[in-house]
Amino acid sequence: MSSLKREEPIISVKHLSKEYNIGIDKTYKTLSGTFTSAIKHPLKTLKDSRKPCSTFWALKDVNFDVKSGEVVGIIGRNGAGKSTLLKVLSRITFPTEGEIKMLGRVGSLLEVGTGFHPELSGRENIYFNGAILGMKKREIDDKFDEIVKFSGVEKFLDTPVKRYSSGMQVRLAFSVAANLDPEILVIDEVLAVGDAAFQKKCLGKMKAVSEDGRTVLFVSHNMNAVENLCTRAIMLNSGKLTSDGYDTREIINEYLTSNDQENKNCTWINKGNEYLNAWFAPEKAYLTDELGNTIDNGQFHNKVNHYFSLYGTIKEIDPALQVGYALYDENNNLLYWTNFNDTTEEEWPQLSKGKFCFTGLIPKRFLNEGLYRIEPMVSMYFREWIIQPGVNAPILYFEVKGGLSDSPYWLARRPGILAPLLKWNVEKVD
Amino acid sequence: MTEHSTDYELVIRPKYGLLDLNWQELKEYRELLFFLALREIKIRYKQTMMGASWALLQPFFTMIIFTLIFGRLAKMPSDGVPYPIFSYSGLLLWTYFSNALSQSSNSLVENAPLLSKVYMPRIFIPTAPCLSGFLDYIIAMSILAVMMVYYHFVPGISILLLPLIVLLTFMLASGVGYWLSSICVKYRDVKFVLPFFVQLLMFVSPVIYPVSIISGKLQWLLYLNPLTGLMNAHRACLLGHSPVDFIGLSISALVTIVIFLSGILYLKSTEKYFADLI
Numbered sequence: 001m002s003s004l005k006r007e008e009p010i011i012s013v014k015h016l017s018k019e020y021n022i023g024i025d026k027t028y029k030t031l032s033g034t035f036t037s038a039i040k041h042p043l044k045t046l047k048d049s050r051k052p053c054s055t056f057w058a059l060k061d062v063n064f065d066v067k068s069g070e071v072v073g074i075i076g077r078n079g080a081g082k083s084t085l086l087k088v089l090s091r092i093t094f095p096t097e098g099e100i101k102m103l104g105r106v107g108s109l110l111e112v113g114t115g116f117h118p119e120l121s122g123r124e125n126i127y128f129n130g131a132i133l134g135m136k137k138r139e140i141d142d143k144f145d146e147i148v149k150f151s152g153v154e155k156f157l158d159t160p161v162k163r164y165s166s167g168m169q170v171r172l173a174f175s176v177a178a179n180l181d182p183e184i185l186v187i188d189e190v191l192a193v194g195d196a197a198f199q200k201k202c203l204g205k206m207k208a209v210s211e212d213g214r215t216v217l218f219v220s221h222n223m224n225a226v227e228n229l230c231t232r233a234i235m236l237n238s239g240k241l242t243s244d245g246y247d248t249r250e251i252i253n254e255y256l257t258s259n260d261q262e263n264k265n266c267t268w269i270n271k272g273n274e275y276l277n278a279w280f281a282p283e284k285a286y287l288t289d290e291l292g293n294t295i296d297n298g299q300f301h302n303k304v305n306h307y308f309s310l311y312g313t314i315k316e317i318d319p320a321l322q323v324g325y326a327l328y329d330e331n332n333n334l335l336y337w338t339n340f341n342d343t344t345e346e347e348w349p350q351l352s353k354g355k356f357c358f359t360g361l362i363p364k365r366f367l368n369e370g371l372y373r374i375e376p377m378v379s380m381y382f383r384e385w386i387i388q389p390g391v392n393a394p395i396l397y398f399e400v401k402g403g404l405s406d407s408p409y410w411l412a413r414r415p416g417i418l419a420p421l422l423k424w425n426v427e428k429v430d
Numbered sequence: 431m432t433e434h435s436t437d438y439e440l441v442i443r444p445k446y447g448l449l450d451l452n453w454q455e456l457k458e459y460r461e462l463l464f465f466l467a468l469r470e471i472k473i474r475y476k477q478t479m480m481g482a483s484w485a486l487l488q489p490f491f492t493m494i495i496f497t498l499i500f501g502r503l504a505k506m507p508s509d510g511v512p513y514p515i516f517s518y519s520g521l522l523l524w525t526y527f528s529n530a531l532s533q534s535s536n537s538l539v540e541n542a543p544l545l546s547k548v549y550m551p552r553i554f555i556p557t558a559p560c561l562s563g564f565l566d567y568i569i570a571m572s573i574l575a576v577m578m579v580y581y582h583f584v585p586g587i588s589i590l591l592l593p594l595i596v597l598l599t600f601m602l603a604s605g606v607g608y609w610l611s612s613i614c615v616k617y618r619d620v621k622f623v624l625p626f627f628v629q630l631l632m633f634v635s636p637v638i639y640p641v642s643i644i645s646g647k648l649q650w651l652l653y654l655n656p657l658t659g660l661m662n663a664h665r666a667c668l669l670g671h672s673p674v675d676f677i678g679l680s681i682s683a684l685v686t687i688v689i690f691l692s693g694i695l696y697l698k699s700t701e702k703y704f705a706d707l708i
Contacts, residue, residue, distance in 0.1 A: 020706065032619055087705065088442065089442075090548075090549050091440075091442060091549040092545070092546060092547070092548070092549055092705045093702070093705040093706055094442070094443075094444055094702040095442065095443065095444055096444055097444060098443070098444075099441065099442065099443040100441070100442040100443070101439070101440070101441050101442075102439070102440045102441075102442075103439055103440075104440075106440065106549075108548065108549060110547045110548070111543070111547040114543050114544065114547040114548050115469075115541075115543065115544055115548070117469065117473055119472075119473055119476045119477055120469070120472060120473065120476070124469075124472060127465065128465050128468075128469050131461055131462045131465040131466075132462065132465075132544065132548050132550060133548065134459070134462075134549075134550070136461055137461050137465075160476075
């Protein structure tokens with residue numbers, strides 16, 4: 001291979017834009033409806049078909065080149081256009097404008113287990129899923145043992161997948177995908193699945209893939225994974241590429257601390273089945289003030305206490321269940337972890353199956369002025385993480401402004417990370 | 431170090447071209463078509479208690495009912511062939527065609543995750559059910575063989591035409607399937623109209639009656655339906671009771687090819703919206 005070729009970008013994205021129609025046209029059209037409206041209001045229908053309904057640019061003029069062997073992390077908030085970018089790169093949807101050139105086979109992994117059928121056995125699903133991901137039968141034959149070994153479901157190979165636990169299904173699906181080896185691999189957030197041990201295995205595999213010199217594009221909310229795996233990070237914001245560089249740490253910090261208020265959620269709702277496990281199903285996390293009002297603007301009045309609540313269902317009682325939260329400042333410093341059972345065993349609350357709300361104090365007059373990030377924390381003590389702060393946890397933001405003390409002095413932000421109001425004892429000593 | 435060859439150069443841009451059928455790519459993915467068809471078969475037979483015997487029972491019982499109603503009660507003429515074998519030879523092809531058509535038309539909507547989560551030649555999805563239907567056809571053929579022995583029918587040299595006729599039926603089912611499945615992505619009412627459409631289609635095709643039932647002058651109307659020529663030729667080459675009507679077969683072949691090619695074009699021109707619509 002000539003040296004010239006090595007310099008040539010393996011992926012080249014130019015002026016890429018993707019427009020979606022939104023609004024009125026959301027529901028599925030019916031053929032009869034279209035016909036009848038065309039007959040009843042011929043002029044209006046014609047006009048409607050010319051006039052585009054409200055549109056929205058999921059991607060707008062995105063440009064970047066990727067060289068062979070780079071591992072690029074694509075980060076950004078929900079709705080920033082990351083998934084659309086991956087869909088366009090993997091040819092699932094077509095761009096409205098612009099062009100992408102790629103040199104090499106592209107394998108994309110936007111979901112694990114696409115096409116898995118519950119009635120088919122593990123073995124059959126391996127072949128079918130592999131074929132869907134673009135593998136040849138011979139390739140699958142060659143890698144079959146490796147796939148099975150990686151997934152750890154050897155014993156159940158001929159059992160229909162519907163009898164598998166959800167964890168087993170995910171492991172099997174990921175194992176097929178992990179053994180895909182095209183020159184360009186496009187991956188969407190597949191690591192947010194499985195138990196901690198398996199996630200570690202997946203990260204290891206990804207690392208091996210990238211060390212193999214393959215080009216990887218990787219979308220994730222898992223900043224640890226991006227930082228550990230990627231040689232380069234790209235940040236998207238409202239469809240535009242806002243940062244791009246080789247100092248992944250710096251871009252991650254920029255992402256975590258960007259002062260873009262509208263995207264800072266201060267509540268989280270589990271859409272679908274995130275964080276599947278046998279013990280606890282988290283449903284929502286939110287912040288309240290002393291009176292129990294939900295904070296929906298993310299502003300804390302430092303004069304009163306606030307509370308962090310995680311609401312969910314206990315499915316299986318296990319004394320190892322830990323629920324808490326982790327608090328970070330705007331420079332991504334971890335301030336502390338706190339857990340509901342930080343007390344003696346006698347004082348622990350009685351847990352049973354059913355809905356529970358875990359509420360933890362965020363003390364008043366303790367934090368300095370600034371923006372904070374709070375992340376729920378759920379684990380099985382010393383066994384595995386369910387929601388791991390800084391890794392796969394949903395993020396809630398709040399801001400503390402003013403109210404640092406009742407004194408007329410020192411009302412503004414104080415030096416230091418914290419600004420606790422502590423008890424002083426001042427007495428005259430003669 | 432990976433060696434990326436320029437063979438794989440891929441350019442993604444807003445698609446405008448009508449004729450974007452990429453043969454290279456279809457060849458590349460051909461095993462997937464086989465896997466899709468295989469999956470279709472496996473799923474169908476895994477969820478049923480009687481498995482593959484359904485492929486026999488469906489046309490067999492229909493034949494018995496048709497023989498009682500149309501053959502005995504209505505005294506339907508059958509070109510001098512015993513009515514059971516006459517209707518079964520028609521039902522054999524009809525069952526294949528109607529099942530392939532129905533499954534193919536619903537295939538894109540039913541396989542939504544395959545459209546929105548992975549890339550593959552979309553055309554394989556409505557093609558696969560038409561391929562997997564061949565297994566049922568072959569299984570159901572065994573009953574015809576038994577009936578032919580029983581009624582002393584020996585197929586003539588024209589049996590050699592059978593693969594061509596089956597291929598044309600496959601093209602017709604998938605051609606209509608390409609049209610309807612693509613329309614169905616945007617307009618979901620196709621799903622409700624389809625069973626009705628399929629039922630009507632049977633009555634305008636010579637499944638239970640011979641073409642000769644309609645007087646000479648109006649017979650050409652029947653031939654507008656491409657199934658007519660196929661059905662006649664299918665019966666003639668299997669039973670050998672009358673010569674194959676080559677003119678009818680040619681008309682059918684022509685119409686079939688037009689439907690098949692236009693179906694491919696329509697699917698190719700709409701597929702870029704599939705993932706956004708579904």
